Amino acid sequence: MPSRVLLAAVAAATGAALLLTGPGAQAGAAGTSLKTLAESGGHYFGTALTQSNLSNSTLTAVASSQFDMVTPGNEMKWDTTEPSNGNYNFGPGDQIVSYAKANGMRVRGHNLVWHSQLPGWVSNLPSNQVQGVMESHITTEATHYKGQVYAWDVVNEPFNEDGSLRQDAFYNAMGSGYLADALRTAHAADPNAKLYLNDYNIEGENAKSNAMYNLVASLKSQGVPIDGVGLESHFIVGQVPSDMKANMQRFTALGVNVAVTELDDRIQLPANSGSLAQQAADYATVVNDCLAVAGCVGVSQWGVGDADSWIPGAFSGYGAATMYDNNYQPKPAYSAVVTALGGSSPTPSSSPTSSPSSSPSSSASPSSGPGAGCRVGAVVNAWNTGLTENLTITNTGTTALNSWSLAFTLPGGQTVTSAWNTAITPSSGAVTATSLSYNGTLAPGAATTVGFQATHTGNTAAPTAFTLNGTACTIG
CATH class of the missing domain: 3.20.20.80 (Glycosidases)
Known part of the structure; x- marks a missing residue:
């Protein structure tokens, strides 16, 4: 064209x-x-x-x-x-x-x-x-x-x-x-x-x-x-x-x-x-x-x-x-x-990418434990009564994850209406975002970005705390 x-x-x-x-x-x-x-x-x-x-x-x-x-x-x-x-x-x-x-x-x-x-x-x-x-x-x-x-x-x-x-x-x-x-x-x-x-x-x-x-x-x-x-x-x-x-x-x-x-x-x-x-x-x-x-x-x-x-x-x-x-x-x-395409999402760092993750071994675990660690960065874009929020989840631990669940609490008045690269339940209050079939594997150092759209009644802040498979994450 x-x-x-x-x-x-x-x-x-x-x-x-x-x-x-x-x-x-x-x-x-x-x-x-x-x-x-x-x-x-x-x-x-x-x-x-x-x-x-x-x-x-x-x-x-x-x-x-x-x-x-x-x-x-x-x-x-x-x-x-x-x-x-x-x-x-x-x-x-x-x-x-x-x-x-x-x-x-x-x-x-x-x-x-x-x-x-x-x-x-x-x-x-x-x-x-x-x-x-x-x-x-x-x-x-x-x-x-x-x-x-x-x-x-x-x-x-x-x-x-x-x-x-x-x-x-x-x-x-x-x-x-x-x-x-x-x-x-x-x-x-x-x-x-x-x-x-x-x-x-x-x-x-x-x-x-x-x-x-x-x-x-x-x-x-x-x-x-x-x-x-x-x-x-x-x-x-x-x-x-x-x-x-x-x-x-x-x-x-x-x-x-x-x-x-x-x-x-x-x-x-x-x-x-x-x-x-x-x-x-x-x-x-x-x-x-x-x-x-x-x-x-x-x-x-x-x-x-x-x-x-x-x-x-x-x-x-x-x-x-x-x-x-x-x-x-x-x-x-x-x-x-x-x-x-089956690779690992790149991470924002001076080393711009991770190699494609290999198939998780039997030691890979979806739960917290030795070697667990995570970081979550949140970016909010808000307008009159709505907002979108992107969450970048990084596995900072030494153990690969083959599935993940990210728990956090939405500020009062925010209600999720749709999500991408994740499923979020329930739609307000204390919620859990879970991995989908194509982004559940997170090798050490790997990251994935998910997000959601929500309505709000005035409070457009990002959540202040996250846990990934039960492990508390750092913010930023």
Whole structure:
């Protein structure tokens, strides 16, 4: 979706955030890198890069340490690769591919046919010349990158929101048949590349995703080579579709893979602890949905950090949409993804990460005892009658926990209405927050962040005492 102009925008300040700090934190926990964790389960975790990004050493340090798939932001689109009829320019795309090769990363080709960033000369062609030009462009570009690209977004964003096909130069000249022709042409040029159709707002079940589903079913029935559907996943915080997993499953039931291709989750600025916590929950939901579907091959974030995100230039007043802030420090969403992928949440210290925790041994205990210890940090964000509170729980002991219960007393007048990364009972007074299936293991030195939303009658203070599995915790 993002265009060249929008990708040039630099994100506005994100406001207060929960960050990891210390030397090397910008690389975001090398010991629990996203790519290592994803690869251990047979998936990839990617990002998007533009040619200009390659000169930013801070950005590329994060990209090379965390991601194993690269999507070129603009460098393989038609206006770059064939700005005039028959005159090709693969230099910018080649730079992205060279960077990927040098850092052991694969490449998602993006894209061969799209109504946007399309040179005017294509749109102005007589209808009887469009098919030949499209086939020539696909053949030339796919042949140039043959053997160097894992997958192609062959046709990008073919649908309107109501499920009708866009009436662009290709549809107007060839009708709906241009999609099958584009896929067949790409396959002939590079038979080993995975071929995708890619679009936005098809993450849940709706008119647009129904149209994509019907198209894929039709293409498969005709024997047209198609390997996958890309779900762009440009979300607004708190609005990840609840039926995303079910939607993925119905696509994979057709015999194709799915991938999350352009993930970001925009926040109305300034970001605060509550919106960042919700963003973390959203990122975890997307990753968990993918992991739960056998045919979901991986997730790619669109951009590396907030400083190179396209969102502020496209959506006025919004930003902070990625896992890394303007200084390429990891945000709560990063920790949530690490946890979702099976790693240990990083801890805020000069040693920015813990290694992925091993399976708890028989000596690991959920109760207090020798070697027990804990620390709890609380961050409250309050408004007229409500608040959100994030609790970072650190195991400061020498014994691993394989489940945990955090007990504390809510100040008078506070009533919990919802929670994330934990279950809290009862809703007021003396309460207990318990671990969930994915965050119960806390190795020594490891931490996890949970939180809740509550109403209040005036007292917005944080609890003053916590016990973890019966052990009193330090505060801060």
